[in-house]
Amino acid sequence: MRALVFAGPGEVRVEEVPTPTAGAGELLLDVGANTVCGTDVRIIRGEKTAGIDRGVVLGHEVAGRIAEVGDGVEGFAVGDLVGLAPVVTCGTCHACTRGMEQVCPNASIVGYRIDGGLAERMVVPAHAVARGNVVKAPREVPVEHLSLAEPLSCCLSAHRTYRVELGDTVVILGAGPIGLIHTQLALRAGARRVIVSDPSAPRRAVAESFGATTVDPTATDLGEHVRDATGGLGADVAVVCIGMPRLLADALGIVRLGGRVNAFAGFPSGATAEIDPNLIHYRELTVTGAANSRRSDYRDAVQLIADGAIDVARLVTHRFPLEQAVEAIEASASGDGIKIAVMPTL
Numbered sequence: 001m002r003a004l005v006f007a008g009p010g011e012v013r014v015e016e017v018p019t020p021t022a023g024a025g026e027l028l029l030d031v032g033a034n035t036v037c038g039t040d041v042r043i044i045r046g047e048k049t050a051g052i053d054r055g056v057v058l059g060h061e062v063a064g065r066i067a068e069v070g071d072g073v074e075g076f077a078v079g080d081l082v083g084l085a086p087v088v089t090c091g092t093c094h095a096c097t098r099g100m101e102q103v104c105p106n107a108s109i110v111g112y113r114i115d116g117g118l119a120e121r122m123v124v125p126a127h128a129v130a131r132g133n134v135v136k137a138p139r140e141v142p143v144e145h146l147s148l149a150e151p152l153s154c155c156l157s158a159h160r161t162y163r164v165e166l167g168d169t170v171v172i173l174g175a176g177p178i179g180l181i182h183t184q185l186a187l188r189a190g191a192r193r194v195i196v197s198d199p200s201a202p203r204r205a206v207a208e209s210f211g212a213t214t215v216d217p218t219a220t221d222l223g224e225h226v227r228d229a230t231g232g233l234g235a236d237v238a239v240v241c242i243g244m245p246r247l248l249a250d251a252l253g254i255v256r257l258g259g260r261v262n263a264f265a266g267f268p269s270g271a272t273a274e275i276d277p278n279l280i281h282y283r284e285l286t287v288t289g290a291a292n293s294r295r296s297d298y299r300d301a302v303q304l305i306a307d308g309a310i311d312v313a314r315l316v317t318h319r320f321p322l323e324q325a326v327e328a329i330e331a332s333a334s335g336d337g338i339k340i341a342v343m344p345t346l
Ligand SMILES: [Zn+2]
Pocket: 036, 037, 038, 039, 060, 061, 151
C-alpha cells in the first residue's frame, strides 16, 4: 500500500510499504480521511523531530472504516465508521492516575511512534483498542469531518480549563482552524461576544460567519478595541491560538481583573516571552496551558460533530489524494485554506 513515511528530518515522501493486517486485539482501518495540521508542517520541514520515530507513517487526525477485526476484539464490526484518539496513554503514571492522561509522559502518539493515518490502511495497536481510543460514529457523518474530532478534542480540553461563562467576552488570537473551533465553542457556551484577531481577511470572514466580530491586528490596536468593546473592563477570556510568544503578553494585557488566559498554541522550542508579571499578580489573572486531550474529550468531540453542534464542514476547505500528501501539508502551511484533508480514495 501507499503511505507517507518519515525517513528522517526533512525527508518525507509517499512510498510503498507492506499492507498491514489486524493481529490479535487489533483493528485494521481503511483510512477515509486524515486531516493535516501545523505539527505535520513542522515535521516535513525538519523543524520537529523529537518523539518521531524514523520510518513511521505520519498522520494523527484520522478517521475511517473498520476493515478487519482482530481476534478477541469486541464491539466493532467491519464497515463501522470510527475516529481514533491519537494519544495512547499508559494508564498507570502519575498524570494518568490523577485525571491528566492528556499529558502522560509515557504516551505513544499515532503518527509519531505508531504508524498513522496518511496511508491507505492503518492498524490500531491492541493497547490502543483496549484503552478505548477507537470511537464509533454514526455512519452518515462525512469521514473528513470526523477527522476533526482530534483538533476539536484538544480545544474542548482547553475550553474546560479556561471556562467560558454566560455573557463572557472572549478574545481569540488567531483564526486558523484552532481559533475557529474555540470561537464556536465559546459562542455555544454562551459568550456574549467573541472577538477574533487575525490578519487574514478570508479567515476573519469565516469567524464572522460563525457569529464573531473580528479585528485585523495589523490595522487596529487589539487592546484598544477590546477596551472600547467592554467599557474599559477588558475581556473575560483570551485564548492564544498562534505560537507567537509575544501574543501571550498581548493576551495578559487585554483581559479584565480576574480574567483568564489560555496558552493553547505550542510555541517554538526554546521560545521566551517578555511579560509583565504584575498583570498576573495585581490583577489576579489565571493563566492555563493546553496539550492534547483525554479520551473523554475525544468521545465528546465525536458526539458534537455527529450532532452538528460544531460546524466542521466550513473548516474543511481542501481535499487531496494520498499521492499528494506532501503537497497537502505544504498547502496547509500557505494559509490559503483552513483545514486540508488527505483522502486515499479520492
Ligand atoms: Zn494535529
